Amino acid sequence: MNRLTMLLLTSLAPLSWGTTYIVTTELLPADHPLLAGxxxxxxxxxxxxxxxxxxxPHGWWLKSLALGILNIGAFFPLLFLAAERLPGGVAAAVAGVQPLIVLGLGALVLRDRIRPLTATAAAVGAAGVALVVLGPAAELDIAGIIAAVGGVSATALGMILTKRWGRPSGVGPVAYAGWQLTAGGLFLLPLALAFEGLPPSIDGRAVLGYLWLGTVGGLIAYTLWFRGIQELPVIAPGLLALLSPVIATILGTLLAGETFxxxxxxxxxxxxxxxxxGQLAALWRPRRGFTPSTEETLTATRP
Incomplete structure (x- = not known):
């Protein structure tokens, strides 16, 4: 599979995540972010x-737990909390800082060289996100902003460690995603029971919302996402996170009556x-531009 095809498949993940905000506000019971996660x-x-x-396998139980907490267990409830406290476009738009976080962590952990063009693209994307945030939502909820930033920071670190540790030989992307989704879910189970419990009622709209988020936004999206992280330059999926605010803002305008x-x-x-x-810079750079540590990681992850 060539890089462009892999990029397009990976992009389906943040596209689906852009629907999380409208689904949360329109379909799910309020004040239950842990349960939603x-x-x-x-x-x-x-x-x-x-x-x-x-x-x-042996040696991967703790890694799976760490990745599951970062990518799922911490990220999901913070994401739903942000979605409940912020307008959809604003909540998703905070994800625009993620490429900058990924660039910094990639340089520290993977020893990837920060390229001027990709750094500029990440900075411009963050500036564009700032303009989106300063749009119709004049009254921004501080707790919602903190939750959104915390969520994207957790998943940015999860992306870097996913790239660093790779995937064990012979393990498919579905099983690999299953490890993390299960670990994250088990982490959330006692927290949801202890601090939230069940809502007074779960109607058909809520069931539909949970099914959408669990299948399209969960199993399918994360299978594609983790595979893309391992096969593409790390900044490529990092920049793809910018698709989420685009979709969320469009849906917020069309379906939730938010002003654009x-x-x-x-x-x-x-x-x-x-x-x-940023994608052009990431995909068309020569392979000799990879650092030895990144190249070794890519080789090790291929079954």
Missing amino acids: LLRSLPAGLVALAIGRTLP TPVQAVGMSLVLGALVT
Whole structure:
């Protein structure tokens, strides 16, 4: 599979995650972010384990737990909390800082050289996101902003460690995603029971929302996402996170009646331009430009 095809498949993950905010605000019971994260992760993880029929080998149980907490267990409840406290476009737009975090962590952990063009693309994307945030939502909830930043920081570190540790030989992407979804779900289970419990009622709309988030936004999206992280330059999926605010803002405008201003239009244009430029820089750079540590990681992850 060539890099462009892999990039397009990986992009389906953040595209689906852009729907999380409208689904959360319109379909799910309010004030239950831990439960939402649990129902999005644990059932999907168990299904993936049943399909993959592979448990973590020796030496991978703790790694799977760490990745599951960062990518799933910490990220999901913070994401749902942000979605409940912020307008959809604003909540997703905070994800625009993720490429900058990925660049910094990639340099520290993977020893990837920060290239001027990709760094510029990440900075321009963050600036575009700032314009989106300064759009119609004049009253921004500080707790929601902190939750959104904490969530993208956790998953950025999870991305770097996913790239660093790779995938054990002979393990397919479905099983690998299942390990993390299950670990994250098990981490959330006691927290959800202790601090939230069940909502007074779960109607058909909520069931539909949980099914969408668990299947399309969970099992399918994370299988594609983790495979893309391992096969592409690490900044490529990092920049793809910018697709999430684009979709969330569009859905917030079309379905939730949120206002879309000229300032936001400029910001969205910057985000899309940064996404395209950054991907071109990441995909068309010569393979000899990889650092030895990254190249070794890529080789080790291929079954």
